[in-house]
Amino acid sequence: MTDASPSASSVAPAPEALAFASGVELLAALKAGTVTSRALLELYLARIARHNPALNAVIYMDADAARERADAADAARARGESWGPLHGLPMTVKESHHIAGWPTTWGDPALKDFRPDHTGVVAQRLIDAGAIIFGKTNVPINLLDWQTYNAIHGRTGNPWRADVTPGGSSGGSAAALAAGLTAIELGSDAGGSVRFPAHFCGVFGHRPSIHVVPQAGNERPGSTIGNEVSTSGPMARSAADLDLLMEVLAGPAGPDAIAWRLELPAPRARKLTDFRVAVLYGSQIAEVDESYASEIRALVTRLRAAGVNVNDNARPDFEDAEHHHVLMQVLRGAASGRATPAMVAAAEATLREKGEDDQSYVADSARALLQSHRAWLGIQERRATIQRAWATFFESYDVLLAPATTTAAFPFDEAGSRDGRTLPINGRQADYNDQLFWAGIATLSGLPASAAPIGQTKDGLPVGVQIVGPYLEDRTPIAFAAALEELHPFRIPPGFA
Numbered sequence: 001m002t003d004a005s006p007s008a009s010s011v012a013p014a015p016e017a018l019a020f021a022s023g024v025e026l027l028a029a030l031k032a033g034t035v036t037s038r039a040l041l042e043l044y045l046a047r048i049a050r051h052n053p054a055l056n057a058v059i060y061m062d063a064d065a066a067r068e069r070a071d072a073a074d075a076a077r078a079r080g081e082s083w084g085p086l087h088g089l090p091m092t093v094k095e096s097h098h099i100a101g102w103p104t105t106w107g108d109p110a111l112k113d114f115r116p117d118h119t120g121v122v123a124q125r126l127i128d129a130g131a132i133i134f135g136k137t138n139v140p141i142n143l144l145d146w147q148t149y150n151a152i153h154g155r156t157g158n159p160w161r162a163d164v165t166p167g168g169s170s171g172g173s174a175a176a177l178a179a180g181l182t183a184i185e186l187g188s189d190a191g192g193s194v195r196f197p198a199h200f201c202g203v204f205g206h207r208p209s210i211h212v213v214p215q216a217g218n219e220r221p222g223s224t225i226g227n228e229v230s231t232s233g234p235m236a237r238s239a240a241d242l243d244l245l246m247e248v249l250a251g252p253a254g255p256d257a258i259a260w261r262l263e264l265p266a267p268r269a270r271k272l273t274d275f276r277v278a279v280l281y282g283s284q285i286a287e288v289d290e291s292y293a294s295e296i297r298a299l300v301t302r303l304r305a306a307g308v309n310v311n312d313n314a315r316p317d318f319e320d321a322e323h324h325h326v327l328m329q330v331l332r333g334a335a336s337g338r339a340t341p342a343m344v345a346a347a348e349a350t351l352r353e354k355g356e357d358d359q360s361y362v363a364d365s366a367r368a369l370l371q372s373h374r375a376w377l378g379i380q381e382r383r384a385t386i387q388r389a390w391a392t393f394f395e396s397y398d399v400l401l402a403p404a405t406t407t408a409a410f411p412f413d414e415a416g417s418r419d420g421r422t423l424p425i426n427g428r429q430a431d432y433n434d435q436l437f438w439a440g441i442a443t444l445s446g447l448p449a450s451a452a453p454i455g456q457t458k459d460g461l462p463v464g465v466q467i468v469g470p471y472l473e474d475r476t477p478i479a480f481a482a483a484l485e486e487l488h489p490f491r492i493p494p495g496f497a
Contacts, residue, residue, distance in 0.1 A: 009067065013043040019180035020492055022238035023089055023245075026183055030077070030088050037070040037077075037088030040183070041134060044090055048135075048181050051496065057166075057175035058092060058182075059138045059153040060103055066090065066134035073132065083130030085248060093186040094173050095136040095153075096143055097123045097232070098217045107141040107150030111221055120217010121253045122186065122232045129248045137172030137185065142220070145418055146196050146405070146435060148172055155412065158201060159493040160461055164409040167197030173235050174201035179496050184241050186249075188218050190230035191331060192405060192439030195466055198235060198451035199404035202462030202491060204481060205235040206242045209472045210446030212262065213246075214253035220338070228334045229443050237490040239452065239482035246474055264472065267479030268398045273307045275480055278314040278393075279401040285320045286437035289407040289425045291457045296403060296465060299454045302487060310401075316393040318386050320437070325364065326386060327440035329379045332368030339369055361433040362419050387445045387471075394470035399480045401465050404451050405435045408461040441468060448474040452481040454488050462491070 014035045018026065029035045045063055052058050073088030098104050098120035105111040119127065126133060138156040140148050148171025149155035158166040159179040166175040170187030174197030177185050187194040189207040198205030208231050215226035234245035252260040269275045279300055282288045288296075300310050339347075347366035354363040371379070393400075406425055413421055413432075421432035442449035450467045457463060465484075469477035 009042050009045075011038050011042050013046045014039040016043070016497075019043055019047055020237060020490070020497075023086075023184040023236060023241040024238065027086070027089055037073040037090065037132060038067065040088075041066055041070045041090040041132060044134070044181055044183070047179070051179050052181065054157065054162075055159060055175055055179055055181075056154055056156045057137050057172045057179065058135045059095060059172065061135035062102070063134065066132050069132045073130065085129050085244065086126060087130035088132060089130065089183050090132045090134050091126070091184045091186075092135045092137050092173070092176055092182040093123055093126070093133055094170050094188060095139045096169075096188060096218055096220075097136075097186060099123050099133065099136070102136060104221060105152055106143060106220055107139045107152060109151050112152050114221045116221070121214045122217050122249055124217070125248055126186065135182075137170075137176050139170070139172060140168045143169035143188070143190075143193060145169065146192065147412060147414065148175075149412075149414055155414075158409050159496055160202065160409065163411050164461065165200060165412055167200035167409065169193040170197045170205070170235060174198055174203050174205070177201070177203045177235060177237055178493055180492070184245060185235040186232060186245075187235045188230060188232045190227055190443060191436050192443075194233045194235060195404050195439065195449060195451040196435070199464035199466075200409040200462070202453045202464070202493070203235060203237055204239050204242055204453070204485075204490070205233065205451045206246065206474070206478060207231060207233045207442055207449045208246065208250065208474055209448045212264070212448075212472065212474060213249045214251075216253055223338060229331055229446075239450070239478055239485050242450065242478050242481065243475065246478070250474075264474055267475040268473065269476070270479050270483065272303065272480075272483040275308065275483070276396065276398045277303065277308055277310045277401060278397045278399070279310055279312045280315070280403075281312065282403070283320045283437060285324050286406050286434040287425050287430060288403045291459070292403065292406075292408050292463050295455050295457065295463050296401070299465060300401075306487075311397070314393070314397060316386075317389045322382070323386055323444065324437050324440065325359070326379055326382045327436065327444045328361070328364040329368045329371060329376075330383060330444060331436070331440070332365045333371055333376055333379070336369045336371075343369065361431055361436075383444060390445050390447060391471065398469070399477055400441075400468040402441060402468060403438050404464050404466045405438045406430065408457045408459070408463050438466065442466070445471065447471055448477055450477040450481040452484050452488065453490060454484070
């Protein structure tokens, strides 16, 4: 990582209080001239020098290039020029996003020397909007865990407590935001990789409707197509920043941009009391720990006291078991084209050992990897039925509130593969991969879903709620998150103010 020490610059950092301001607030300050882009950048670099050695959220920076761009942004602003809606705002991005000349390893030692020769679409949109991307944040290997550690960059901690995970795979993104090391962030999400870390670290995140934000530039190096259920998405300390970033990120790219145009509809409501709200507290597929479930119930009590009509009996018309089975076949099947012969052989051995009737995560994953094209088409039929059920559900409701996952941030467990891990849930050891169920309620049908903080457990760990909205109506869950923010704004972790 390049030098980011405060002594490397003669420019004084901006006041510490600005480290936790929202992107919208910082942009207003920049426009008003009360702070400069260079001073903001120096503030984040100084905080990284102070806090990152222990946290390990930011794993690569080009401070010199960022300083040059910040000075250019300030000079352009002084001339009355505008680079766009993010003019001069310093930020970091998840390591998996391609930026020309920067390491893009996905945490995989096999890719430790890979540096793309071009910047990907989503990162370029941020740059074209005026952002100053000064660094990258850590990920788990191949983005496949809800913890963030790898053999190249090591482990990322949670700013709220040193012994628990920040989540994954956008764990570095969420930790950097919570610690005040960056203004805004760009994550990505297939199996909860934006929503889980936002929940674990007490920040905001949004998984967009599928295909609203281009995937190009967030593919694993060596792949020409991305995972069909994965999408890049914004992360921030404020819901307003999610909306701002969606304005920049959304829209077709490549050949689609020749003719297609995107216009996301306005939110269905903005005031809490105008939303039609349903809530899901738990599922037999993925039990939610009481320490977290009680906070969701408390949230619903507060919403009702504020005059919000919340229905806790409404459900889309499908069975949880059917939904989860289809999810697993889609989630793992979508990545099967990149399976190595060794992975195929291992999957075959798993099914021989487990048997065709075994419905465990390991067996379901193996089955998904080996499924025939005919089976894949059958799964797509079942997926379409579920998507129609969601569309019908959202005729009567604007948002569905649900757990982001099964628990608050949990202690690090890096032993073996995640397939053999468990989590303590209500006094029993539950399958670690049960967490996929809660990610899947939005992922399978390509629905937009925001995560917003709602409080803390009795142990002092932040928790959030997942806000699922109708397909292509991304502004509706974001607007609900913004309304909820009035009750539950971002809180600074102890020791980082």
